[in-house]
Amino acid sequence: MAWGAIISWYLFLAGVSAGAYLTATYVGKKFPFAQTIRKTGYFLAPPLLAVGTLLLVFDAEAGLKHPLRFIYLLKNFPTSMMTDGTYIISIFLILNTYQGVMEYLGKSVNRWITRLGVIFAIGTAAYTGLLIGVVKSIPLWNTSILPVLFIVSALSTGIAATVLVSTFFNRQACYNLLTVKKIHVSLIGIELLLIFIMLYITGSANEVAYQSVMSLLVGEYSSLFWIGLIVVGLVIPFLIEGIEIYQHGLATKPKYHEISATSSNPSFVPTLITESTVLIGGFILRYLVLAAAMTITLF
Amino acid sequence: MARYGMLIDTKKCVECFGCRVACQMQNGLPPEEAFIHFYEKETGTFPNVNIQILPVQCQHCENPPCMKNCPTGATYKNKDGIVLVDENKCIGCKYCVVSCPYQARVPNHKTGVVEKCRFCVEEVEKGKAPICVATCVGNARIFGDLDDPNSEISREIIKRKAIPLRADLGTKPKIYYVR
Numbered sequence: 001m002a003w004g005a006i007i008s009w010y011l012f013l014a015g016v017s018a019g020a021y022l023t024a025t026y027v028g029k030k031f032p033f034a035q036t037i038r039k040t041g042y043f044l045a046p047p048l049l050a051v052g053t054l055l056l057v058f059d060a061e062a063g064l065k066h067p068l069r070f071i072y073l074l075k076n077f078p079t080s081m082m083t084d085g086t087y088i089i090s091i092f093l094i095l096n097t098y099q100g101v102m103e104y105l106g107k108s109v110n111r112w113i114t115r116l117g118v119i120f121a122i123g124t125a126a127y128t129g130l131l132i133g134v135v136k137s138i139p140l141w142n143t144s145i146l147p148v149l150f151i152v153s154a155l156s157t158g159i160a161a162t163v164l165v166s167t168f169f170n171r172q173a174c175y176n177l178l179t180v181k182k183i184h185v186s187l188i189g190i191e192l193l194l195i196f197i198m199l200y201i202t203g204s205a206n207e208v209a210y211q212s213v214m215s216l217l218v219g220e221y222s223s224l225f226w227i228g229l230i231v232v233g234l235v236i237p238f239l240i241e242g243i244e245i246y247q248h249g250l251a252t253k254p255k256y257h258e259i260s261a262t263s264s265n266p267s268f269v270p271t272l273i274t275e276s277t278v279l280i281g282g283f284i285l286r287y288l289v290l291a292a293a294m295t296i297t298l299f
Numbered sequence: 300m301a302r303y304g305m306l307i308d309t310k311k312c313v314e315c316f317g318c319r320v321a322c323q324m325q326n327g328l329p330p331e332e333a334f335i336h337f338y339e340k341e342t343g344t345f346p347n348v349n350i351q352i353l354p355v356q357c358q359h360c361e362n363p364p365c366m367k368n369c370p371t372g373a374t375y376k377n378k379d380g381i382v383l384v385d386e387n388k389c390i391g392c393k394y395c396v397v398s399c400p401y402q403a404r405v406p407n408h409k410t411g412v413v414e415k416c417r418f419c420v421e422e423v424e425k426g427k428a429p430i431c432v433a434t435c436v437g438n439a440r441i442f443g444d445l446d447d448p449n450s451e452i453s454r455e456i457i458k459r460k461a462i463p464l465r466a467d468l469g470t471k472p473k474i475y476y477v478r
Contacts, residue, residue, distance in 0.1 A: 002396035002406070056392075061411025063390030072371030072388050082370035082394050136364060136468065137400035296400055298464050299340060299353060299478075 001293050003132075006059045008287040011128045012157070013052030014089065015150060015282065018125040019158010021045040021096050025118055027180065036173035037180075041162040042103040045096040048161070049124070053089060081134050085127040092120035125154035128286075138293045139209035143202050146289070149194040156187040157282035160237075164275035171268060178248060185241045188278065192234050195285075212294045221292055224284060233281015237274040244270055301379045303418060304445040304473035305432065306452050306461050307354060311439035311477075314339075314352045318431035318440070322356075325419060325430040332405055334416040335431060351478060356431070357382060357403040357416035358464065358472030365395035365404065380473065381420050386412045400468055418442075445473060 024041025027034050063069045076083040095117040102109045129147030136142050159180060166173045203213035216225045244267065319335040326334065338353040359382045366374040366382060373388035374395060391411035396404040406413045419429035423442075427433065432440040443452035452475075455461070461475035 002393040002404075059392070061391040061406075062386075062413075063392070063411070065411060066387075066390075069371065069388060069390045072373070073390065075372045076370050080368050080370040080394070082368065082392060086370065131394075132397070134368070135397050137398060293397070295402055296465070296468075298338060298355060298401065299351070 001290055003059075003290050005287065006055050008283065008290050010052045010055045010059075011150070011286040011290075012283045013048045013055070014128050015125055015154030015286075016157045016161045016279070017045045017049035017052065017096070018092070018121040019154040019156065020048065020162045021092075021099070021117060021121040021158070022155060023159045023162045023180070025114055025121075027177070030179065031177065034173065034177060036166045036170040037162055037177065039103055040166040040169065041158075042096070042100045044161055044165060045121075046093065046100045049089065049093050049096065053093070081127075081131050085131055088120060088123040088127050092117070092124045095120055122151065125151045128154070132289070132293075137295050139205050139296060140202055140212040140293050141289065143198060143205075145194060145198045145201070149191065149198060149285075152187055152191050152194060153282050153285055156184060156191060157279055159184045159187070160275040160278035160282070163271065164279070167268065167271050167275075178245065181241055181245055184274075184278075185238060185245060188234055188238045188241070192230075192238070195229075195234075206296070208294050208296050212292045215292050215294075216288060221288055225288055228284040229281055229288060232277050233284055237277045237281070240270050240274045244274075301444040302446040302473070303379050303381055303423065303442065304359070304452060304475065305418075305429075306441040306455055306459070306475045306477065308439045308441075308459065308461075308477040309352055309354070311437040312352050312354060313437055315436060317434050317436055318354065321430045321434035322416070325422075326414070326417075329408075332407070334403070334405060334414070336402070353464075353476070353478075355401055355403065355464070356474070357399075357418075358401050358470070358474045359416075359418060361471035361473065362469060364398040364400065364470060368394045368398040370394060377420065379423070381418045381423070382415075383417055383420065384412070384414060386410070386414075389413055400465060400470065401472070 020041040024038045024045070027041065028038040057064060057070070073083060073086045077087065078084055095113065099109055099114065099117055126147045129150030132141040133143065133146045163180070199213045199216065202209045204210070215221055314337060316337070319333050322334050323330070328334070335354055335356045338355060340351045340353070342349045342351050359380065361380065363374070363376070363382050366376065370392060371388045371390055373385045374382065375385065376382050389412045391406065391413060393406060393413060395413055396406065403415050404413050405415060422429060428442040432442040441452045441455055443450040445453060447453060456475050459477045461477045463472040463475055466472070
């Protein structure tokens with residue numbers, strides 16, 4: 001395929017950046033006391049997106065040699081999804097950098113700017129799926145469910161990156177955010193469901209789509225798919241986080257258990273495993289979607 | 300203003316790769332890069348089997364997905380409907396490579412620019428045929444104006460019942476195949 005690991009990293013990083021921004025905004029609104037998570041999310045979003053975008057620049061070799069040509073990227077609006085995405089990502093990068101800087105300075109941000117940031121974060125997450133979703137010649141990509149899957153994965157990996165980094169700075173920061181964990185575990189469940197739906201329906205579209213799906217399920221990429229994506233990336237974090245939530249529910253039965261002050265022994269290791277496996281899975285998902293792509297047959 | 304197209308009679312093609320080599324010479328391509336590639340497919344059942352040979356290059360679609368998706372506008376159609384790449388605008392994002400159903404796009408490893416068959420536009424403007432047509436030993440290729448009902452290509456398309464590849468995709472390709 002013309003697009004390989006570099007583009008996978010970009011799709012992944014843009015998704016994590018958007019997810020981190022959304023996590024920070026959500027947590028900041030719902031749980032004003034959870035400062036570490038909010039700050040981490042806002043601090044993570046700009047550099048992750050910047051690195052992702054930089055990777056794109058390196059992959060676009062002709063542009064790398066003649067950087068002024070990147071101006072033309074804004075030209076084919078709205079026909080080319082890549083042009084549309086350039087606008088979306090540029091605006092999101094400006095907004096989340098502003099938000100990050102203000103967070104660093106300890107200043108408040110106009111809520112309309114944050115709301116605009118949320119819109120462009122969702123736009124960024126969706127765009128990575130739309131970019132390849134509109135490619136008619138590749139049946140594995142040409143499905144409406146792909147952008148949805150990428151949005152869910154972006155949210156999930158965004159939460160994972162934010163929680164993981166927060167945990168390093170402040171062990172107490174995340175254990176008590178049961179709501180975030182509940183959202184996270186639901187997202188992982190939804191992602192599993194979406195992958196199943198996508199492969200099942202896409203696989204029935206035509207012969208090439210079937211072969212793409214089969215290369216994931218039983219062929220060339222099957223070990224990466226089953227072990228890397230399904231088991232490591234989705235089932236393991238789903239179980240660990242699910243058990244954590246379940247035990248938490250047994251241990252503390254207050255009516256309002258969003259915050260449990262009684263959380264006895266903060267579980268560092270499960271959090272570490274859950275969040276890193278989600279991130280690994282998020283990357284593998286992007287990689288597999290690009291790698292298993294096959295172009296339609298001509299006869 | 301013309302609407303240039305090509306007819307490829309796969310029954311006459313002997314798969315000598317002459318067109319590909321001539322094309323590489325014309326476009327100064329290294330040996331590992333080519334604008335024409337060949338597909339083979341077995342047809343029929345034993346003992347009546349046959350190998351169908353399909354030379355494929357840019358189909359100069361009237362509705363090219365590569366042009367639609369090209370973010371920089373580097374891909375364009377000239378007045379004669381020939382799809383071209385402005386190498387001074389191409390950033391090498393390879394969106395056209397994944398968009399082309401005919402896999403006709405070739406990234407140049409030196410410049411990063413994505414290239415493809417140009418219907419030898421400089422020859423055509425001189426009134427000549429593209430080099431793959433001129434060089435074909437079996438006369439398997441015909442080039443001409445599809446808008447001119449009296450051109451050889453227009454007549455032969457009807458006579459030999461030539462059809463484009465994957466017309467169902469809606470790209471309206473301008474290379475017609477006899478198969």
